[in-house]
Amino acid sequence: MKFFRTTLLTGLFVLLPLMLLWLGLKEVGGLLEAMATPIADLLAGLFPKGAFDHLTAPGIVAMGLIIAASLVLGLAARSAWLSRMGRRIENSVLDRVPMYRMLKIISSSLIGSEFGNVRPALISDGSGGGDPCYVIETHKDGRATVLLPWSPASFAGSIKVVQQSNLEFLSCSLDEYSRSISQVGVGIEECLNQSPGGEDESPKDEERAK
Secondary structure (H helix, E strand, O other): OHHHHHHHHHHHHHHHHHHHHHHHHHHHHHHHHHHHHHHHHHOHHHOOOOOOOOOOOHHHHHHHHHHHHHHHHHHHHOOHHHHHHHHHHHHHOHHHOOOHHHHHHHHHHHOOOOOOOOEEEEEEOOOOOEEEEEEEEEOOOOEEEEEEEOOOOOOOEEEEEEEHHHEEEOOOOHHHHHHHHHOOOOOHHHHHHOOOOOOOOOHHHHHHHO
């Protein structure tokens, strides 16, 4: 009975993650198909009729369409006049869409773009510890708006305004920091070891904040 119980539990520990992975991949595949459908509709005239009626792996085809469309749009966005047109559309239309600006700031920060200035930090408690947070923006009066994440949700949490002097900025990337928060703190030690020790923001960061 002991051997049976141990073997059964060991098998469950192997099987359950595999089942969760499979279910997650199925959900991602369905999401990719939904995202790629408008792209496929636009390109329908370039392919023979019925070319996509009997796909064995629609999720992979959808991913390929999304990657190809992203590359084309990325190349087009490097054009100066298209960039200016895109900024006009963004300022007049997209900035009015709920959550667009927030998603842009977070995604830009994750890839290290100049448009993103979200930074990982700790709100110091005065005894060497602190609460993990994201610094969303800094204020001219010495305060800052921060997001206190609700682990394991990386970018969901409560908003708080604190003094910048109570913040300890971390040198790790936003991707590393958010990943450790999604893993209920596993790996956050590496981010803390990369901390500049509570030093002030660099001139580049101060300029960006202004």
